[in-house]
Every structure is written in C-alpha cells, then in structure tokens.
Amino acid sequence: MSATTLPQPYDPNNIFARIVRGEIPAKLVAQNNHALAFHDINPLAPVHVLVIPRGPYTDLLSFTQSASAVEVVEFWQLVREVAQQLELDHHGFRLISNCGSNGGQEVPHFHVHLLGGKTLGKMLPSL
Numbered sequence: 001m002s003a004t005t006l007p008q009p010y011d012p013n014n015i016f017a018r019i020v021r022g023e024i025p026a027k028l029v030a031q032n033n034h035a036l037a038f039h040d041i042n043p044l045a046p047v048h049v050l051v052i053p054r055g056p057y058t059d060l061l062s063f064t065q066s067a068s069a070v071e072v073v074e075f076w077q078l079v080r081e082v083a084q085q086l087e088l089d090h091h092g093f094r095l096i097s098n099c100g101s102n103g104g105q106e107v108p109h110f111h112v113h114l115l116g117g118k119t120l121g122k123m124l125p126s127l
C-alpha cells in the first residue's frame, strides 16, 4: 500500500508555477487562457512537450476534481493543437501523466508529457 494520499496540497513555488508566472523561461510551443505548452528541458523523444494548466493543480486528480469546465476544455484543446502543430497526428504519439510517488512525478504541478517523432516501443517493460 502507498504511503502517499493523492491529491497532495499545491506548492506555489514548484518550477512549473514559476514558469506560469514568467519567473523562469521556457521554450513555449503554444498557449491559451488556461494552459501552456513548452518543450521538456530533458527530452526523452525527438518531440517531448509538456502541457500544463495555468491554475494551481498538483496532479491529474486535483485538476479533474477542482478545475472549472473551461480550464479542462482549454487544457485538452491545447494538447490537440500541439499534436497538430508538431505533426504528431501524422504518425501517432504517446501521452503520459505521472501522478504521485508511485507514478514517478517529479514536478508537483499537473502536466502531461506529449511524446513522439519516432516509434516509441512498449509502454513499460513486462513484469
């Protein structure tokens, strides 16, 4: 059993909150009123973009529990726009959201990884 209960309280000083506030730079791909997309600083595929809401949500659970309908819609619209803009819709892509300690989440601000640009292979090694 996991020791961590999700969702966790939001830390306003996490690195993505600082990107939203413009305190640290990011290589922006696209944005709208409620979400931002930027290149991952440590790419794991030829295309590796992070999409985040502007609002203070720790993870997928807190986002889906507390975000408004317009925030949720604009978040997923931005995911689609990035996939089309970077031509990931031509050959496919992978979408990942790490959640909590078992999920390996490093930055406690909800985000999805959009990965593509090559054949990505199996999702995880077999058990």
Ligand code: AMP
Binding pocket: 015, 026, 038, 039, 040, 041, 042, 043, 050, 097, 098, 104, 105, 106, 107, 108
């Ligand atoms: P996760 O493990 O799902 O929390 O992933 C966090 C991701 O954020 C990692 O892939 C990092 O490489 C990425 N990352 C951390 N700091 C930055 C930054 N300043 N700009 C862009 N990506 C970052």
